[in-house]
Amino acid sequence: MLKVVFFVILALTAVGLAGTRDDEGPLFRSVYLTLVNKTHKLPDNWEDKVQIDAVTNFFGEEVQIERKTHEQFQLLREDLNGRGINIGFGSAYCSTGVCQQLWEEYLNKYGEEYAAGHCAAPGYSEHQTGLAIDIHVLKEGKLIGSRVVRVSDEDKQDFVKIIYGLLPKYGFILRYPEGKEDITGHTYEPWHLRYIDSPKIAKKIAKEGLTLEEYLGEY
Numbered sequence: 146m147l148k149v150v151f152f153v154i155l156a157l158t159a160v161g162l163a164g165t166r167d168d169e170g171p172l173f174r175s176v177y178l179t180l181v182n183k184t185h186k187l188p189d190n191w192e193d194k195v196q197i198d199a200v201t202n203f204f205g206e207e208v209q210i211e212r213k214t215h216e217q218f219q220l221l222r223e224d225l226n227g228r229g230i231n232i233g234f235g236s237a238y239c240s241t242g243v244c245q246q247l248w249e250e251y252l253n254k255y256g257e258e259y260a261a262g263h264c265a266a267p268g269y270s271e272h273q274t275g276l277a278i279d280i281h282v283l284k285e286g287k288l289i290g291s292r293v294v295r296v297s298d299e300d301k302q303d304f305v306k307i308i309y310g311l312l313p314k315y316g317f318i319l320r321y322p323e324g325k326e327d328i329t330g331h332t333y334e335p336w337h338l339r340y341i342d343s344p345k346i347a348k349k350i351a352k353e354g355l356t357l358e359e360y361l362g363e364y
């Protein structure tokens with residue numbers, strides 16, 4: 146009997162270790178590496194898997210965001226503040242109802258082809274995870290547009306590089322990079338960040354110029 150209990154404990158320990166972080170490759174998975182795109186639907190009962198909190202955004206509005214995503218973003222923001230760059234986010238979590246409304250607005254205003262590249266149908270939007278945020282940037286007290294500028298804008302290139310260079314340190318990636326539209330299914334969005342809870346994986350993605358789809362081998 147004791148021998149049976151021992152092997153049961155051993156098996157459970159192995160399962161537990163298999164689910165812990167190793168950060169070594171695409172086999173490592175957690176809720177923070179959940180892939181949501183036009184062919185990968187948000188898992189059922191997602192809100193039971195993550196903690197969504199109400200917070201105040203860049204403009205003093207109440208928005209919702211996954212707890213750890215917000216905590217790490219605040220650390221990123223403090224780091225950048227020390228370098229004279231102030232960032233914040235406008236939007237984060239998007240409910241099914243709001244996603245449906247946005248999707249219908251894009252369809253009616255721009256048509257299906259444009260909507261498919263610039264928006265996401267309910268259930269297929271990263272913003273429904275609470276792990277995605279759209280950032281805004283203040284430089285020397287001035288709002289730089291409504292979203293972070295493109296790296297190719299020469300007059301703002303240096304500080305944008307600083308922002309992107311610090312993302313992996315806090316477990317964030319640029320989710321829709323330029324030149325990878327055929328893989329992500331989205332147009333280039335230099336303002337859209339995604340939290341993946343692993344600085345090591347985020348650094349690999351940034352260094353090798355990967356998308357989340359490519360890292361996970363699902364594209």
